[in-house]
Amino acid sequence: MATEGSDFLIEAATYLGAAAIAVPLFNRAKLGSIVGYLAAGIVIGPWALDLLHPEEGVFHIAELGVVLFLFLVGLELSLSRLWALRRDIFGLGAAQMLVTGVLIASVLLAADMMTWQASVIAGLAFAFSSTAFALQFMKDRGELTTPYGRKAFPVLLFQDLAVVPLLAILPFIAGSAGEAAGWSDAFKGIGVVVALILISRFVLDHALRYVADSGSREAFAATALFVVAGVAAAVSWAGLSMALGAFLAGVFLAESSYRHQIQTDIEPFRGLLLGLFFISIGMRLDLSAIASAWVLVVGGALGLVVVKTILLAGLARSLGTGAGDAIKVGAVLSQGGEFAFVVFSLGVEAALFSSGNATIMSAIVTCSMVLTPFAVMVAARLANRGEAGQRDNLEAPSATTGHVVVAGFGRAGQIVSQVLVPAGLDVTAIDRNGRHIRNAQRFGYKVYYGDASRLDVLITAGLDDARALILTMDDPSAVNHAVEAVRARLPNLPIMVLAHDRLHEIHLQTFEPTFIVRETLESSLTLAGETLRELNVAAPLIDDYIAQFRGRDRERLLAQIDQGPEAGKDILHQRFTPPAP
Structure with a gap:
């Protein structure tokens, strides 16, 4: 035996x-x-x-x-x-x-x-x-x-x-x-x-x-x-x-x-x-x-x-x-x-x-x-x-300094750029979708062709001298790869990430980006707030409810990171605490 x-x-x-x-x-x-x-x-x-x-x-x-x-x-x-x-x-x-x-x-x-x-x-x-x-x-x-x-x-x-x-x-x-x-x-x-x-x-x-x-x-x-x-x-x-x-x-x-x-x-x-x-x-x-x-x-x-x-x-x-x-x-x-x-x-x-x-x-x-x-x-x-x-001479990114790199020029990337550019920031936008690039050109935006999940493409776009990196690609695995590679190369660079969903946000936490927001979070909170407003809930009370939700959502997210996806379920159905008079 x-x-x-x-x-x-x-x-x-x-x-x-x-x-x-x-x-x-x-x-x-x-x-x-x-x-x-x-x-x-x-x-x-x-x-x-x-x-x-x-x-x-x-x-x-x-x-x-x-x-x-x-x-x-x-x-x-x-x-x-x-x-x-x-x-x-x-x-x-x-x-x-x-x-x-x-x-x-x-x-x-x-x-x-x-x-x-x-x-x-x-x-x-x-x-x-x-x-x-x-x-x-x-x-x-x-x-x-x-x-x-x-x-x-x-x-x-x-x-x-x-x-x-x-x-x-x-x-x-x-x-x-x-x-x-x-x-x-x-x-x-x-x-x-x-x-x-x-x-x-x-x-x-x-x-x-x-x-x-x-x-x-x-x-x-x-x-x-x-x-x-x-x-x-x-x-x-x-x-x-x-x-x-x-x-x-x-x-x-x-x-x-x-x-x-x-x-x-x-x-x-x-x-x-x-x-x-x-x-x-x-x-x-x-x-x-x-x-x-x-x-x-x-x-x-x-x-x-x-x-x-x-x-x-x-x-x-x-x-x-x-x-x-x-x-x-x-x-x-x-x-x-x-x-x-x-x-x-x-x-x-x-x-x-x-x-x-x-x-x-x-x-x-x-x-x-x-x-x-x-x-x-x-x-x-x-x-x-x-x-x-087939790229029809789409231009590749070239290095500049003191700018913000926006990786992904779909709906989210476009809105982000529409805020940053009028604020006086130089934006280098990258996308691998030729249709996105041509649509951007119709409205006067310069977008470069490139696979932003590749570190060498980001470096070519001037990543080493950039003030921040914003990732809005619609492929979670590409986002993960980019965050991991960039954080290893540039530990102090601000990396702002749009997460596909809650599970993606939990996974991204391991790579330590500077800021993460889920695709539908802010729009959903705005929709909920406007619904409460239409139902005659007072504006200060709506703001308080939204603030309480954000705190609970953060608490649940941390619990899920430590204990798994099922953690914090009880938080979902708790009534909001009325504000002190």
Whole structure:
């Protein structure tokens, strides 16, 4: 027993140590944490140092990282927002699967590498991208909420939905005896999804409230993990993708009042297990198979990345996506997906693929994951060149002194400038939206083109000699990046920030800007004050109520920073204290 415990500790230390060494190195090289995890897995795996072996039990535990990741992604959405994505899900997503699958199947069939049945299944399997890889890669780069990130996500979601039909048709195409099971699994999956909807609607919130009322954060965290694991187990039993089930569970809880606490409690587990997942993928990379057929593996991986990038970029462009974003969508989804490993394994059992073919195809998928960061780098450069060619000679910022830099010239940036300029201040305004810049020119304002989330752009605009920096961009991640970078370089510069919402304001506090105001705060207070005035409330009393609200709002914000998003709820419903006579 002691030996088993020691072995477990050694394995755990090896996993953690490999990640601790590899990930920082690859992050410094701007290749991303995922490639670092893959490299760590290759090095400690059986084909290099042989410190660990890719046991199935470890791989299944690691898959929980993907499950938790998709659950957290679901928490960021709601059913209404998901419905709004339906055009991209069933338009771009379906087109990508169909066109990519048919093209790759045709290539395999034309090369006489396998039967038409095997070619169809292999083509569809290669059409899948890695949900875990692509989403984590964009998250690492702060690009999940960018225009191209919002286009890539629906494609990944459709691919998860396509898991069930592909598993259903595999026995039919293989001609095995399990045909009826495919359709029964489909009906079983529909029943499980309906049951989950009903449970989340009428049971789950009450259960979470019961646990939360106990006051135990550990019990609440355990309950949140149980919900994710239970949903994943249920949908897996029904033949659905565990990742899809976890995503649906997150969507169902997106409207829950406990959403933010769940997100806070699950995040640490998600990071560790997702890292373990990618390490285990790296350990499964058979270097001997690659060495014996390296031309086929490397060429196949390169071909897969190039073909999927071109196809996806073309499809996205035909559906109205900008050229630069279309290229980046294609590149970030150009790799093969982890679901392909499952298909290849089932294909061997159904006698569709030989064991050797399955090994080569799995190696191609893994190598394509390694190539993806490089493909994204190339795509980003191509996109930047394309944008540069479309700027119609928009002027870049140049350094001046004694001025105020306004980053973002939308509605808020325009109003800020309309106050500062008549007050006698020089304003250098930056925006990356050409339409904003041209609109500003119509009214006599000079706005420069630039990505204000980049420190080098701000420095070029004269940040080092500026009297203040005002950030009004509509992308919270870009604002966060800019505040963090500027504060590290210029600790004493006044940084005034427009926060997207309350949670964004809480997050911004960690970067120590000089002043933060939420987008809708002042307009909402003005609206409330005017409403009270119309209802004949005395002006001094209105001012007192607004002052009391500001104090309570500040108190609640500080409590949320220290204790989490649910803190200070009791303050919301307290009556204002009447002023002393």
